[in-house]
Amino acid sequence: MCGIVGVIGRQDATPLLFGALRRLEYRGYDSAGIATLVNGHIERRRAEGKLDNLGHVLDRSPLPGLTGIGHTRWATHGAPTEGNAHPHGTERVSVVHNGIIENHAELRAELEAEGQLFSTETDTETVAQMVDLNLKRGMKPTEAAHACLQRLSGAYALAMIFAGHPELMIGARHGAPLAVGFGEGEMFLGSDSLALAPMTRRIAYLRDGEWAVLSRDDARFFDAQGRETSCEISISALPGGAIGKDGYRHFMEKELHEHPLVIGQTLQRMIDPATRRVVMPDLPFDLAAIPRITMTACGSAFYAGLIGRYWLEAEARIPVDGDVASELRYREPPLAKDGLALLISQSGETADTLAALRSLRQAGQHVMSVLNVSESTMARESDVVLDTVAGPEICVASTKAFTAQLSVLACLAIAFGRARGSMNESREEELVQALLDLPGRAAELFALQPAIQQAAAMVADARDVLYLGRGSQFPVALEGALKLKEISYIHAEAYAAGEMKHGPIALIDRNVPIVASVPSGRLFEKTASNLQEARARGGRLLCFTDQAGASRLGPLAEQVIALPDVHDFVAPILHSIAVQMLAYEVALLKGTDVDQPRNLAKSVTVE
Structure with a gap:
């Protein structure tokens, strides 16, 4: 979502702020x-639109000063215009904000009655x-800010600067992340440590309800009631250098090509090379004693969890409930005593x-929690973190994080199987070997790019596309459809292949391509029969399979x-890469903004 950065520095703040906003572009923004x-x-x-537009404004009208705040906005309230772009403020105060102020309407009415003029x-x-x-x-800046914070409802991260106070900045956090960076004679605020990485690695993360008063040399931390607290300073593991495309056309293309490396690095973290067994971190509970798992996540992470459910x-042989996070807590499901909550998120x-x-x-x-950011809020609130x-x-x-x-x-499925006695040593060795072979097989996928480009031409002109899969390939179909929607703006739907005849088969005609993930195996014949039904009704089939499946599907697809x-x-892991590659090639043909598709944000930090 929105990105926040603040600097109380020893040099012009604008170049530092602009560089940090560059590093926050991945979160998604529209001004x-x-x-x-x-x-x-x-x-x-x-400026409205991309950060380059703000760069042009700054070229025409430079902005000096040692103290400043910056923001990339993803619109929630109000259109993505220059007038609605952050920072907002008056001649006395300027504010940037990530999140949603839920009671803003009543507060606005109250303030307008007091004579405050909104723009x-x-x-x-x-x-x-x-x-x-x-x-x-007549309140002092710290008093004015604290009094305001006590009136706000919702989720927010805030940074404020004040006229006449060049060595003062206030940051506050409730439900949205905010980090304080410590330099030498300079201080920083940021939505995450990546924004601050080139400037400092000494980071303190505000806890929910906390706010901080920054001077040039230090920061003081307070709880919601205004009582001074302490905040631990940690050393960020993030590199300080800027992240580039390394010669690729898009970050997505680069990240697709990083699949083999990422899979290998993650497996190295999870598998002991000497024993070739899965190694879990120290756990505060016994895997064998867990009666049931409740898995939850959003977007692609949820689809990863659905594949994990098949494996687990x-x-x-442990039951797993799966629910999207935006529905889970409102559904209020009954939960097993001492069950395990399994949460999956890239950003945390x-x-x-x-x-x-x-x-x-x-x-x-x-x-x-399964997380890609070990310094995130979810990491700090979990009993156990499994790092990607x-x-x-x-x-x-999302590509490589998936x-x-x-x-x-x-x-994790192997570790659970071993702990519960449902997997013998031979089966564990078989599955671990399959995982260790995977990075090499993933690298071979990129030789198929010409064929995938040809397939993309089949899909790019469609208004609607259907994705099919059975078993653990059904969530792969969900992931493929989501990727196509996200970056090419083509409507796509995914179905369990056996469900086609229960209604969706009515959609099939020559104008609706069907993308199917059909590895040979015990579900191959069932899926092939479903595809035959689609072909009989004019369906145009594009099938991802393997060598054994290709010879049998050739006459059909x-x-x-x-x-x-x-x-x-x-x-499922290999097929996931293939459907992501297809979506990328379709987006290239459509000419869309691959890395920053419209209306989307990388880290969704509001409900």
């Missing part, structure tokens, strides 16, 4: 802006106007998943792409 203190007065530069449609301006009114009433139930800051985590913990569940080793994922559409999550979940042969257990 951007910077405000600094110039001779004690607040000055702003803002935007945003909920954020309510914060600026309330702080401004408090300042008018089949190999470990996803608002719906974080809310589900807290409700599951309140219900007495053990909490295990994907590195920063910049493209909004296969890293699958690699972890596959290892318009195009067959034979993926490298792998064990059936890991086939």
Whole structure:
């Protein structure tokens, strides 16, 4: 979602702020802006659209000053216009905000009755106007900010600067992440440590309800009631260098090519090379004693969890409930005593998943999270974290983080199976070997790019596309359809192949391509029969399979792409890469913004 950065520095703040906003582009945004203190007065530069537009504004009208705040906005309240772009404020205060102020309408009415004049449609301006009114009433900046925070409802991360106070910045966090960076004679604020990486590695993460008062040399931390607290400073593991495309056309293309490395690195974390057995971190609970798992996540991470559910139930014989995080806590399902909550997130800051985590913990569940950001809020609130080793994922559409999550979940299924006695040593060796072979097979996929480009031409002109799969390939179909929707803007739907005849088969005609993931194996014949039904009704079939399946599907499908042969257990991981590659090639043909598709954000930190 939105990105926040703040600097109290020893040099011009604008280049530092702009560089940090560049590193936050991956979160998704539709406008951007910077405000600094110039001779004690607040000055702003803002622009609609991409960060380059703000860069042009700054070239025409430079913005000096040692203290400033910056923002990339993903619109919630108010259209993505320059007028609604952050920072917002008055002549006394300037504010940037990530999140949603849920009671902004009533606060706005109250403030307007007091004579405050609003100029935007945003909920954020309510914060600026309330702080401004408090300042008018004679409060000091820290008092004005704290009084405002006590009135806000919703999820937010805030950064504020004040006219006439060049060595003061206030940050606050409730439900959205915010980090404080410590430099030498300079201080920083950021939505995450990646924004601050080139400037400092000494980071303190605000806890929910906390706010911080930054000076040039230090920071003081307070709880919601205004009592001073302490906040631990940690050393960020993130590299300080800027993240580039390394010669690829898009971050998505680069991240697709990183699949083999990421899978290998993640498996190295999970598998002991000497014993070739899955190794779990120290656990505060016994896997064998877990009666039931409740898995929850959002988007692609949820589809990874669905594949993991097939593995856990089949190999470990443990029941797994799966629910999207935005629905789970409202459904209020009955939960097994001492059950395990399994949460999956790339960022570790996803608002719906974080809310589900807290409700599951309140219900007495053990909490295990599969995360790509070990310094995230979810990591700090989990009993156990299983790290994916994907590195920063910049493209909004998740690719390498997805296969890293699958690699972890596959290892988790093996660990559960061994702990519960449902998997013998021979089966464990077989599955571990299949995982260790996977990075090499994944690397072979890129030789199939010409065939996938040809398949993309078959899909690119369609208005609607159907994706089919059976068993653990059904969530692969869901992932393929989501990727196509996200980056090519083509409507796509995924179905369990056996469900076609229960209604969706009515959609099939020559204008609706059907993408099927059909590895040879025990479900091959069933899926092939479903595809035959589709072909009989004019369906144009594009099938991802393997060498054995290709010869049998050749007479049936318009195009067959034979993926490298792998064990059936890991086939969903390989097929996931293939459908992601297809979506990328279709998006290239459509000419869309692959890395930053419209209306989407990388880290969804509001409900």
